[in-house]
Amino acid sequence: MKIFKTILASALMLMLTTLVSMAQEVTLEFQNATKAMEVVQTYTKALQAGDVAKMNAQFAPGAMIYGLGGGLDSLTVAQHKEYYTTSTNTYKHSLSQELYLPVKVSNNWNEGEWVLAWGTNTLTDKASGKKIEVPYHTASQIANGKITFIRYWYDMLSILQAQGFKVTPPAK
Numbered sequence: 001m002k003i004f005k006t007i008l009a010s011a012l013m014l015m016l017t018t019l020v021s022m023a024q025e026v027t028l029e030f031q032n033a034t035k036a037m038e039v040v041q042t043y044t045k046a047l048q049a050g051d052v053a054k055m056n057a058q059f060a061p062g063a064m065i066y067g068l069g070g071g072l073d074s075l076t077v078a079q080h081k082e083y084y085t086t087s088t089n090t091y092k093h094s095l096s097q098e099l100y101l102p103v104k105v106s107n108n109w110n111e112g113e114w115v116l117a118w119g120t121n122t123l124t125d126k127a128s129g130k131k132i133e134v135p136y137h138t139a140s141q142i143a144n145g146k147i148t149f150i151r152y153w154y155d156m157l158s159i160l161q162a163q164g165f166k167v168t169p170p171a172k
Contacts, residue, residue, distance in 0.1 A: 024108035032113055033102040036142040040115040043140075043147065044095055050088040056081050060146035067152035091123040112148075115140045121154075132162040 039058050046054035056077055065075040068083050075083060087093070098119040105111050121134045134154050141149040157167070 025106040027104050027106075028102065030102070030104040030113065032142070032145075033104070035145055036113050036115050037100050037102045039142055039145060039147060040100060040117055040138075040140050044098070044117070044119075047084070047088075047093050048095055050092070052081055052084045052088055055084060058147050060143065060148045063146070063148050063150070065150050065152075067154075089126075091125055094122045094124065095119050096122065110141075112141045112143065115142060132159055134159055 043055050043058040046052075046058070059077045059080070061077075063077050065077075065080045066073075068075055068080070096119060098117065101116045102113070103116065104113050117136075117138045117140070119136060121136050123132045123134060124130070125132075136152065136154040138153070139151050140147050161167070
């Protein structure tokens with residue numbers, strides 16, 4: 001019985017050691033935090049100015065963009081340019097209530113330096129003057145002073161409803 005208890009205690013210690021060693025580390029203070037935040041803020045200021053070329057200049061070659069247009073598909077930097085060229089030709093983007101949080105993640109699947117951003121993007125239709133408020137959240141991974149990955153989250157249904165689309169419940 002003593003051997004069984006020793007083996008059980010050793011197995012438990014081994015499992016706990018493995019769990020502790022696999023724990024992610026997240027810090028808000030890291031060497032490139034200010035620079036990472038500046039890159040994302042330059043990107044958002046360029047959006048407000050309608051400067052798609054400056055937005056795209058913040059991306060690293062091969063960067064991937066997710067969540068634009070409410071889709072799950074990824075966009076390349078060239079496709080991002082097309083998307084925002086159309087958007088900025090149609091709408092003026094005004095960001096407010098912005099909040100930026102640089103974080104560094106170590107020892108996890110999403111390891112790297114990130115900037116999390118929240119705010120409200122007020123889209124003003126250039127033709128009609130109609131406004132649509134879009135609360136948003138982005139997570140941007142930054143490496144070597146460039147965005148390598150960005151994911152957008154926002155409420156696509158609210159945007160569609162503001163444009164006059166109706167949600168019809170399914171037939172019972």
